[in-house]
Amino acid sequence: MAGDEAAPCRHAGAPPEEVVARVAEVVSALAQNEAYLSSQGLSADEYRRALPAAIERLRGSSAASNASRRRFLAALFEEMQARGIVSRLERPQYGDDTVYRLTIPQFGDIAVIQKGCPDGAHSSVRWSVPDWARETYLWWLCPSLAAEPGAHILKGVNRLRQRFFSELPGAVDGIIFHNDLCGTQHRPCPKADRTIIVDGMRIPPPCVYVMPERTAGGTEWNWDGSRRLRFPAVLLSTFGISDERAPTFTGYVGFQRRGGDLRTTLTARFGPGRSTTFRA
Structure with missing residues (x-):
């Protein structure tokens, strides 16, 4: 899939697209299996009408587990x-813009905007830069195995690019793709040798990307990766x-x-002499 090279990791054991498609077919085809539905106390009409609400309920159950991801x-x-x-951590009120405020000694305040998977508009376009932030980052907590991490990141960057060249105010300084799936058997991490233990969790270093600075004119924006920011080094320390x-x-x-x-x-970098690049 396009963008896989945008991250150094791959999912292990994720169901292939054809299997996902078959499962979707099975769920839809159940409406035709009246004998089975009857054995479950349902009519075909009841099944069809209740299916969208049932899917939403399943999504809600998944969303309930987001508390552990936020943790x-x-x-x-x-x-x-x-x-x-x-030196200081201001915890957010969870909502449309879930923003952590971190104070770095002798530097200032960093805004980290917590979002879900980057392919949605809510996670990549709908945000605002706090006026107190010296640097601002989107942190994508993405549990999805539907695509490789790099493909997820590319979708988010494509949305960010649209906003970057739009009239909308504000620009994020960087993006971070990292959640509790990283470093597990489902998303093995090539930086696992740097793993730390936090609150009983094994956490490898995150994938951090510096975004271009928004400037008028010109033909290149951070094309050579020369922009330097403070928070990546602080986080990685x-x-x-x-x-x-x-x-x-x-x-x-x-x-x-x-x-x-x-x-x-x-370009993702994951140690001296180790990197992977996707261009389009």
Whole structure:
């Protein structure tokens, strides 16, 4: 799938698309199996009418588990505060814009906007940059195995690119793809040797990408990955990665206008001499 190379990891054991399609067919075909439905106390008409609501309920059950995912991010930030990496942590009220405020000594405040999987408009377009933030990041907590991590990230970056070149105010400084699935058997991490234990969870370093700075004119925006920010190194220091090594674990997003075409580059870095790049 397009964009797989935008991240260094792949999902293990994720169901292939053809299996997902077959399951969808089975769910739909049950409406024709009146004998089975009758054995469950349902008519075919009741099944058809109740199916959308049942799917929504299943989604709701999945959403209820988001509390543990939110706990993942809060626990990591609390660990950073306990170590003195951040001097202050302001926890959010969960809602449309779930924003953590982290204070870095001798630097200022960082805004981390918590979102879900990056392919939705809510997670990649609907956000605002706080006026108090010196740097602002989208943190995508994505549990989906429907696509490879890189493909998820590319979808989000494509949406961010639309906003980047729009009239909408504000721009995020970076994006982070990381949740409690990272480093597990379902999403093995090539940075696992840097794993730390936080609140009983094994957490490898996140995939961090620096976004371009929004400037008028020009034909290239961070195309060579030369933009440097403070928070990536601060975050990575939690995993024992030094300031000197931090750039080798920090990826980037770049845009380039060539003629009438607008190109995108995504590079993920996961250690000295190790990187993967997708361009389109």
